[in-house]
Amino acid sequence: MAGTPGTPSVLRAMNDRAALDLLVAHGPLTRTRIGELTGLSKPTTSQILGRLEAAGLVRTTGSQSGRPGPNAVLYEIDPGSAHVAALSADPTGITAVVADITGVERGRCRVEAVAVAEDVRHRTAQLVTEAVDGALRRAGLGHDDLTATVIGTPGAIDPGTGQLRYAPHLPGWHSRTLRAELAEVLGTPVAIENDVNLAAVAEQYEGAAQDHDDFVLAYVDEGVGAAIVLGGVLLRGATGGAGEIGYMPLPGAPLARGGVDVLAREDAGGGFQSLVAAPAVRQLAGGIKDLTEALANEDVLAEVARRLATGIASIVAVVDPQLVVLSGQVPQAGGDALRARVEDELTGLALPRPQLRISELDGDPILTGALRTALTQARATVFDTSSA
DSSP: OOSOTTSHHHHHHHHHHHHHHHHHHHOSEEHHHHHHHHTOOHHHHHHHHHHHHHTTSEEEEEEEOSSSSSOEEEEEEOGGGOEEEEEEEETTEEEEEEEETTSOEEEEEEEEOOOOSSOHHHHHHHHHHHHHHHHHHHHTOOGGGEEEEEEEESSEEOTTTOOEESOTTOGGGOOTTHHHHHHHHHTSOEEEEEHHHHHHHHHHHHSTTTTOSSEEEEEESSSEEEEEEETTEEEOOTTSOTTOOTTOOOTTSOOOOSOHHHHTSTTOOOSTHHHHSHHHHHHHTTSOOOHHHHHTSHHHHHHHHHHHHHHHHHHHHHHOOSEEEEESHHHHHHHHHHHHHHHHHHTTTOSOOOEEEEOOOOSOHHHHHHHHHHHHHHHHHHTOOTTO
């Protein structure tokens, strides 16, 4: 923020942001109510709303009746003041969502990845562009309307090199310059984030972890990963790999030996994921494809719970979180019966006893987390009126 702390321009910008944040959190509010929530006088509140309306950030939206005197005008964030794109990438394709600054979805597009004999990196950028363009068309918008873009992928961006690590099944995403290339093509800043980290963001905003600052999200799907949040802050690690528990060595699991290059092979195998990921559950159930049906077998349910508890206990012993959220296909299929079994199995495995919850988020939590992250980035830019 430009200016010197305490100067009128800085104070105005702080008051503007406070009013905007209230409108984001509460929806339409009257001038009087904004003044009550901020503690600012009526004249100051009127000045704030006048500035924000002139800047195209706020608009009036009807009036509030039911009180003595004239109806009070309601103010809301102008949804057209900015838009963001959120994407979720997986081995079979990319899903893109475009939303306005209030978080309302305006367009969505899914692009399937088809094997082609061409440069893989170029094809990756093309797929992202196709997905975003499709979502923008459905929203009636163009690239110039985007303020921020966040993409969720398996693996993690190494903060030192800018390369994607731990994601062998996404070969086109490992270029150091891919993020810059995408930003140039899309015309907006692009952030690439670990998919499980984004699922944890979704749980923080509107899921099972809303009331906790210290929690672990265990994502058990076709693969296995974790996100660790301490003091409300996501733990990333020195190379962006905090929470990459898929290859964690556990009793009964083959070891995945070697460095990152070895573990990056699709056939590396071994570790925690070889015990509890969806393929392992299907194998335990004698090849039953449907996970809900597979976990309906009491013996399979008990064995999966035992394995999950062993891995979770290793994390809990080090991190000691208040809460562990179980997310992904396997916990969703096992439901509360699986959660209760895991809770029982944790007895005696680790001294800390965190709460266990199954994620109840609808839709794709990775897309939800990407959208929330993109909105946070866009609002930091659009809601900053210090240079106005």
